[in-house]
Amino acid sequence: MICSPFVGAKDLRARALTLRSERFATELCWQEILDGIATEKQKLGKLPPGIAVLRAECDAVFLSRFLAFLELGKPAAIFAPDCTPQEFQVRRQLLGPAFELDRDGQLTWEDLSQPVRHHPETAVVLFTSGSTGAPKAVQLSRRNIEANTRAVIRSLDFDRATEQTLFLPLSYSYGLLGQVLPAFATGVPSLLLERFIDVRELLDAGEARGMWSGVPSHWEALLRLTRGQDGKCQGITHVVSAGAPMSVDLRKRLRERFPRATLYNNYGLTEASPRVLSFSSRDPAFFVEGVGYPVGDFSVKLTPEGELCVQGSQVMLGYLGDAPGTAEKIRDGWLHSGDGATLAANGLVTIHGRKDELFNIGGERTSPHEIAAALRDVPGVEDVAILIEDDPLYGAKILAFVVCGDSLAASGRAGLQAALASRLSPLKLPREYFRLTRLPRGANGKLLRAELAALKGSATRIT
Amino acid sequence: MLDRIRNSLRKAGMNPAPDSPDALLADYGLDSLMTAMAILELQDEFGVKIPQKAVTPENFESLSSLAALLGSLGAGKPE
Numbered sequence A: 001m002i003c004s005p006f007v008g009a010k011d012l013r014a015r016a017l018t019l020r021s022e023r024f025a026t027e028l029c030w031q032e033i034l035d036g037i038a039t040e041k042q043k044l045g046k047l048p049p050g051i052a053v054l055r056a057e058c059d060a061v062f063l064s065r066f067l068a069f070l071e072l073g074k075p076a077a078i079f080a081p082d083c084t085p086q087e088f089q090v091r092r093q094l095l096g097p098a099f100e101l102d103r104d105g106q107l108t109w110e111d112l113s114q115p116v117r118h119h120p121e122t123a124v125v126l127f128t129s130g131s132t133g134a135p136k137a138v139q140l141s142r143r144n145i146e147a148n149t150r151a152v153i154r155s156l157d158f159d160r161a162t163e164q165t166l167f168l169p170l171s172y173s174y175g176l177l178g179q180v181l182p183a184f185a186t187g188v189p190s191l192l193l194e195r196f197i198d199v200r201e202l203l204d205a206g207e208a209r210g211m212w213s214g215v216p217s218h219w220e221a222l223l224r225l226t227r228g229q230d231g232k233c234q235g236i237t238h239v240v241s242a243g244a245p246m247s248v249d250l251r252k253r254l255r256e257r258f259p260r261a262t263l264y265n266n267y268g269l270t271e272a273s274p275r276v277l278s279f280s281s282r283d284p285a286f287f288v289e290g291v292g293y294p295v296g297d298f299s300v301k302l303t304p305e306g307e308l309c310v311q312g313s314q315v316m317l318g319y320l321g322d323a324p325g326t327a328e329k330i331r332d333g334w335l336h337s338g339d340g341a342t343l344a345a346n347g348l349v350t351i352h353g354r355k356d357e358l359f360n361i362g363g364e365r366t367s368p369h370e371i372a373a374a375l376r377d378v379p380g381v382e383d384v385a386i387l388i389e390d391d392p393l394y395g396a397k398i399l400a401f402v403v404c405g406d407s408l409a410a411s412g413r414a415g416l417q418a419a420l421a422s423r424l425s426p427l428k429l430p431r432e433y434f435r436l437t438r439l440p441r442g443a444n445g446k447l448l449r450a451e452l453a454a455l456k457g458s459a460t461r462i463t
Numbered sequence B: 001m002l003d004r005i006r007n008s009l010r011k012a013g014m015n016p017a018p019d020s021p022d023a024l025l026a027d028y029g030l031d032s033l034m035t036a037m038a039i040l041e042l043q044d045e046f047g048v049k050i051p052q053k054a055v056t057p058e059n060f061e062s063l064s065s066l067a068a069l070l071g072s073l074g075a076g077k078p079e
Helices: A030-044 A060-072 A086-097 A142-156 A173-186 A196-204 A216-225 A248-257 A324-328 A368-376 A406-410 A413-421 A448-457 B002-011 B032-046 B064-071
Strands: A002-004 A009-013 A025-028 A051-055 A076-079 A096-100 A107-109 A122-129 A135-141 A163-168 A189-191 A211-214 A235-241 A260-266 A275-280 A298-303 A307-311 A335-343 A349-354 A359-361 A364-366 A381-391 A395-404 A431-434 A460-462
Touching: A025 A030, A025 A275, A030 A173, A051 A086, A060 A076, A060 A173, A076 A086, A076 B002, A076 B032, A086 A122, A086 A135, A122 A173, A122 A359, A122 B064, A135 A142, A142 A173, A142 A275, A173 A189, A173 A211, A173 A260, A189 A196, A196 A216, A196 B032, A196 B064, A211 A368, A216 A235, A216 A248, A216 B032, A248 A260, A298 A335, A324 A335, A349 A368, A364 A368, A368 A381, A368 A395, A368 A413, A395 A406, A413 A431, A413 A460, A431 A448, A460 B064, B002 B032, B002 B064, B032 B064
Parallel strands: A051 A076, A051 A096, A076 A122, A163 A189, A163 A211, A211 A235, A235 A260, A395 A431
Antiparallel strands: A002 A009, A025 A189, A096 A107, A122 A135, A260 A275, A298 A307, A307 A335, A335 A349, A359 A364, A381 A395, A431 A460
16 A cells, blocks of 8 residues: 555555556556655755746646655746747736756746745745636635645535546646645546647547546536437446536536536636535436535635625635735635625525626626526527626626527517516617527637627627 | 538637638647647538547648548538
8 A cells, every 4th residue: 555645644555567658548556656755755956945836738747746745845937838928927926935856856037036925835836817707816725725635625525526537727726736636635536638629539439438527618518528428438337527607508418428427517716726516317306406515624704795705724824915805815814715605594505607797787686697598498499608898878788799509599588578578677789689509618618708899899799 | 521621610719810821720729728629620520430530730730631521521522
């Protein structure tokens, strides 16, 4: 048995697997990662002060180095390997003193011109986009990370996973902290794919097995890729979604395609290390509503305005170099999510979209999420986004962008309004409807609002 | 053929799709996820199978390169 000092001497199951670097995939053998950590520690020698810049290449070398830094108690900032030079500079400036090593552990550059300003307990720095679009450097401690690992192992039933396939970027908290570390702690063999498109190889070869994790857009694509090939994907036991809201409609379609799998819906924030809420299809409410239940030792509450706040061991140390931003985000020990929510008596949380997206129409306070949810329920509607514009009379004008079938589009605006009338009060009915073949979403599945607004001119208006 | 390719890319989520045959598709949002959807649409539209080894940045660089790829797979040839 192998003991990892990482999750408090938890035993790892040793797997006698050979590390293979396939053309498209890297099979992670945790024994070799442990050996890799020891090698990395030897390479690292005396480190400069400041934060190490680590580029999250999709390979065992990056993971071994990342884990080595974690074990040595030296802080590391994780960068996407395809980060542009400009993106790199903006993020690097947030760190204070920093340095980078090559694959052999030799210093390639260091910048010690600024005084140290990171929190003394910082273990990992991950970047997230703030509400203004400027990136923020989230400082997480080892305690934060270990608490998340334990919470995820439990909520995603990692102990029942025989293996996992990963195509999520390792610079992303979901991939690195939410999937890799729990697998490391439980010894779950993991296959890393550098490109999502390479899932086709696995599907074609009948090698799709175990736990698969993605954002809802990945799952929409996987539903298309496995259409008419049900036999090829029945080895998948855990369908894990996080990073963006997953509609009840998508959950139902996933249940149909993967009848033998357990489905998991999750919600989190990088600032919460990241997993906050989780929910599985074993719960009958999963196919009705809701986002999930608090994981780990999280307590949750709502502000009077309906914003979700959380408190627990996973709450970040703060934003590096941004004390005012930190003070705004964490108040009296509670992390403000920025999302509107409701709490059921049994603890089930339903998220209603960004708090700063709540708007008033004709005096009624509404969220675009409520309108989008009602539209998603209309048969024939595949995807929805709502844009709000100012209106001199009502305060707000609601525009709906839908991805829908031809027959629904043919029923026109009148058909859509009639379908919504039983679900929404008259003030909340969209003023205009536009049809798109697909909504503009970023790599992590999040809706790109600016692009949506720009599409208004070229989208087909439904009349 | 370029119009059919452009249409397939739109169905895969590229809104707008470029007019120029040599415009870089990456500048129009072609990432790994959209590539997966584009492959499905192109296979449906042209009745060919795009093998995994053909899924390279070079082949998916532009409308022109996609036309060349599809041509090499037999698309657009008379029955």
